[in-house]
Amino acid sequence: MSPPSAGTGDGEHFAPQVLRTAFGRFATGVTIVTCVDGAGQRVGLTANSFSSLSLDPPLVLWSLRRASPSLAAFARASHFAVNVLAETQVDLSRRFASAVADKFAEGQWTAGLGGAPVLAACAAVFECEAQVQHEAGDHVLFVGRVRRLAEMAVAPLLFQGGHYRMLGEVL
Numbered sequence: 001m002s003p004p005s006a007g008t009g010d011g012e013h014f015a016p017q018v019l020r021t022a023f024g025r026f027a028t029g030v031t032i033v034t035c036v037d038g039a040g041q042r043v044g045l046t047a048n049s050f051s052s053l054s055l056d057p058p059l060v061l062w063s064l065r066r067a068s069p070s071l072a073a074f075a076r077a078s079h080f081a082v083n084v085l086a087e088t089q090v091d092l093s094r095r096f097a098s099a100v101a102d103k104f105a106e107g108q109w110t111a112g113l114g115g116a117p118v119l120a121a122c123a124a125v126f127e128c129e130a131q132v133q134h135e136a137g138d139h140v141l142f143v144g145r146v147r148r149l150a151e152m153a154v155a156p157l158l159f160q161g162g163h164y165r166m167l168g169e170v171l
Contacts, residue, residue, distance in 0.1 A: 027160035029123075031083045032096045033062055035077035036115040042104050043073040044117060046097035048159050049139075052081055058146040060126055063139040071140065077130055079114025080144055084124040085157040087166045092119070093157060113147055124151040 034044040038095040045068070053059040060082060064071055074080060085093055092107050108120035113127040128144025135141075 024161050025166065027158050030093050030157040030159050031085045032063070032085065032092065032119060033064075033074075033080055034083065034117040034119075035074055035080040036117075037073035038052070038076055040115065041073075042109075042115075042117050043070050043077075044096050044103055045070050046093050048082075055142060055155060059126060059131065059143055060146060061141060061143050063136070063141050066135070066138055074142060075133060077084075077114065077116070079112070079116045080128050080142065081116035081118050081162070082126040082128065082144075083114050083119040084126075085119075086123045086152070086154040087157045089119075089122070089155075090157055090164050093164070097106060103107055105131045121154070122150075122152070123154050123156040126148060 017095040018020070029050065031047050031050045032044050033047050033050070034042065037043050047062055047064070049063040051061050053061040062082060064074060095106055096103050104117060109117045110120070112118035113129070116127060118125050118127065126144070126146050127148040129147050131143045131145050133140055133142055155167050158167065
């Protein structure tokens with residue numbers, strides 16, 4: 001097995017596409033993160049920048065581009081929900097990654113804590129109280145305290161190398 005090829009760049013500056021491709025080698029789960037804005041309107045987007053952060057207290061972390069039109073809603077929201085998608089929910093992932101007007105017209109949604117929309121039939125749902133935000137480069141990191149959760153023994157949707165993936169053989 002040969003070592004990975006060295007990337008281009010000086011250790012500080014990389015061509016954006018080279019960096020994106022390298023980051024994309026890491027397989028992630030796919031989520032739809034939701035909240036309600038100040039006018040009570042539902043807001044949601046597809047994100048794969050989600051991670052557990054702490055067991056005690058129960059904290060999660062996700063990030064959003066500073067240029068996102070949804071940033072103001074999430075920055076002001078008291079609660080958000082992280083809906084971890086099942087592999088059967090790829091169409092919803094695509095819908096929430098698009099500019100379609102009524103993203104919530106598809107899927108079975110209920111109001112969770114703080115009104116944050118919760119999607120049925122997910123692999124897991126974390127209903128969170130917003131704790132802190134940190135600016136980090138071209139993103140904002142959101143930390144939430146898990147106040148309620150649900151999970152189902154279904155295969156999660158994965159994203160790797162710019163493509164949706166499904167779990168293979170369990171080792």
